[in-house]
Amino acid sequence: MNVILAKTETGRALGDMFAVARERLPGAGKVADHRQRAFEAYERAGLPHRRIEEWKYTDLRALMREVLPPAEAPDAAALKRAAAALKLHAIGGVRRLVLVDGVFAPKLSEMGNLEKGLGIRTLRAVLEAGDAARQAQLLVPDNSDAMVALNSAMMTDGIVIEVADGAVLTQPLHIVHVANGAQPAAMFTRSMIRLGRAASATLVESYIAADGAKAYQVHDSLITAIGDGARLDHVRLVEDGREAFNISSSVVTLGANAHFNTFGMTSGSNVSRYQATIAFAGEGSRVETNGVNLLNGRQHADSTLFLDHAVPNCASREIFRSVVDDRGHSVFQGRIIVRPDAQKTDAKMMTRALLLSDEAEADNKPELEIFADDVTCGHGATTGALDESLLFYLRARGLSEKEAQALLIQAFVGEAIEQIANDALRELVISAAQRWLAARG
Numbered sequence: 066m067n068v069i070l071a072k073t074e075t076g077r078a079l080g081d082m083f084a085v086a087r088e089r090l091p092g093a094g095k096v097a098d099h100r101q102r103a104f105e106a107y108e109r110a111g112l113p114h115r116r117i118e119e120w121k122y123t124d125l126r127a128l129m130r131e132v133l134p135p136a137e138a139p140d141a142a143a144l145k146r147a148a149a150a151l152k153l154h155a156i157g158g159v160r161r162l163v164l165v166d167g168v169f170a171p172k173l174s175e176m177g178n179l180e181k182g183l184g185i186r187t188l189r190a191v192l193e194a195g196d197a198a199r200q201a202q203l204l205v206p207d208n209s210d211a212m213v214a215l216n217s218a219m220m221t222d223g224i225v226i227e228v229a230d231g232a233v234l235t236q237p238l239h240i241v242h243v244a245n246g247a248q249p250a251a252m253f254t255r256s257m258i259r260l261g262r263a264a265s266a267t268l269v270e271s272y273i274a275a276d277g278a279k280a281y282q283v284h285d286s287l288i289t290a291i292g293d294g295a296r297l298d299h300v301r302l303v304e305d306g307r308e309a310f311n312i313s314s315s316v317v318t319l320g321a322n323a324h325f326n327t328f329g330m331t332s333g334s335n336v337s338r339y340q341a342t343i344a345f346a347g348e349g350s351r352v353e354t355n356g357v358n359l360l361n362g363r364q365h366a367d368s369t370l371f372l373d374h375a376v377p378n379c380a381s382r383e384i385f386r387s388v389v390d391d392r393g394h395s396v397f398q399g400r401i402i403v404r405p406d407a408q409k410t411d412a413k414m415m416t417r418a419l420l421l422s423d424e425a426e427a428d429n430k431p432e433l434e435i436f437a438d439d440v441t442c443g444h445g446a447t448t449g450a451l452d453e454s455l456l457f458y459l460r461a462r463g464l465s466e467k468e469a470q471a472l473l474i475q476a477f478v479g480e481a482i483e484q485i486a487n488d489a490l491r492e493l494v495i496s497a498a499q500r501w502l503a504a505r506g
Contacts, residue, residue, distance in 0.1 A: 092192035103217035106208035122396040123367040136166040136250035147243040150275040159239040167252030182232025188223035219253035230261035237267035245275030251282040260295040267298040274306035283311040293320040301329035311337040321347025332359040338367040352381040355481040360393030367396035374407040383414040389425035400432040414444040
């Protein structure tokens with residue numbers, strides 16, 4: 066039986082948008098062919114919906130409904146608004162690399178006096194230069210996920226970072242995504258960081274909104290390759306505007322004896338999803354992935370992680386905490402697969418949710434698939450409310466109800482935040498969490 070799918074008005078509009086935008090997107094030849102194949106893959110699937118298992122809690126057809134047109138390149142006024150937003154989210158001691166409405170902003174970035182062994186280029190420059198080797202690394206061939214395919218088709222700019230063998234960067238790198246368009250629009254960015262053998266670096270990503278930014282969409286992806294014996298510390302902060310949509314994907318590959326420590330916190334956006342695939346490609350590697358959702362109002366935040374243990378003698382730890390108030394909705398999906406050759410794997414995952422209202426919701430779905438027999442693996446999930454006896458204890462000692470709740474919430478999320486290796490970045494995250502707590506009614 067032949068089945069013909071009728072294209073919706075939204076589908077037609079997006080197809081027309083891609084046809085127009087394709088001429089001004091960077092890259093030709095194989096890059097353009099890759100874009101076309103990726104867009105066709107997206108068109109076949111459309112926006113993810115609840116009948117797709119990995120998206121069952123985040124139905125974009127209901128939550129997002131359509132993909133907005135690409136944002137225009139920022140003008141002088143937009144860059145001025147972005148500069149003001151950067152001052153409010155400044156981090157001391159970092160090298161700042163700024164994308165405004167999805168386009169690299171050199172005047173707001175710090176590109177001079179690079180540390181030895183550090184190379185930084187823009188995605189646009191790499192795609193237009195005909196660098197076949199780097200293009201192959203940036204053009205993700207797997208278009209099975211619709212949102213990854215859409216990002217592959219529409220990617221406009223981003224940051225390409227390379228750290229040479231043996232280089233140990235003392236200054237963290239800070240990629241800042243600033244949205245400041247007054248009109249609804251979408252940003253399509255893709256970045257990459259590659260660490261050579263025995264290299265070390267710290268990467269921070271921030272998603273922020275300038276004053277006046279309205280309902281916008283972020284479609285971002287990050288490709289990470291960590292060489293043998295290398296270490297990457299990664300901190301990700303989502304503080305988008307409350308009308309924003311943030312759909313971000315990450316692909317991480319570790320060599321032998323590599324170390325990846327990552328932390329993410331979501332306190333902004335109306336709807337957000339972070340999906341990461343972490344693959345162990347070399348023995349003796351370790352991953353620590355930690356996260357916190359701080360949600361209220363009608364916010365929806367989804368963290369979906371897939372750890373692929375394909376080789377022996379590797380370890381992974383996942384700690385995730387969510388605090389949900391009002392009618393917020395937090396989702397955590399953690400999947401660990403231990404393949405037949407991955408003997409001596411040590412993998413553990415724990416997710417806890419704290420509900421502060423009767424209408425708050427948290428969906429936790431930890432999964433283990435084990436095909437090896439000499440492993441140590443475990444997972445757990447809990448959901449509950451604040452302990453009334455502890456609240457009474459604190460209030461009996463002079464604290465107000467709000468102060469007592471804040472103290473217990475800080476202790477609840479503290480285990481995940483304490484995993485951040487950099488002291489200054491840890492204090493930054495603690496301050497952001499405290500601001501969220503202070504803003505509670």
